[in-house]
């Protein structure tokens with residue numbers, strides 16, 4: 001999952017999945033309503049960040065693009081995280097799935113409570129079943145616990161694939 005604090009408040013965005021299902025990508029949360037989260041699985045060929053290498057991740061926007069985009073080096077798809085991670089370039093057929101967040105103002109905690117948009121998990125676990133089981137064993141498909149650590153992207157992957165961006 002990519003958890004991003006963008007420069008500006010993020011409004012909810014009406015989007016559509018590859019299958020034609022309409023949904024509302026959620027608005028930003030937090031004190032500045034600028035925190036959003038998305039699945040880190042590219043909607044094109046399902047590339048995803050690993051501790052060894054990442055082909056997909058946040059980048060600075062270029063030209064008329066927003067200040068920050070999510071770029072996938074696989075086939076150069078680009079997503080706009082300020083608009084529900086809609087596709088702004090490349091062959092990706094649908095936005096990244098949006099993670100529904102709730103912000104607990106009192107405790108200043110974020111809770112991930114669901115997902116909106118085109119879910120790719122079944123296809124992901126099917127495509128990478130062997131690799132995931134080799135790397136993670138029985139816990140490859142285990143549900144995560146009640147809390148999860150958030151790492152800076154650069155700390156999570158040892159190598160960020162450089163590609164024209």
Ligand code: FES
Nearest residue numbers: 042044072074075
């Ligand atoms: S796998 Fe991401 S653009 Fe093709």
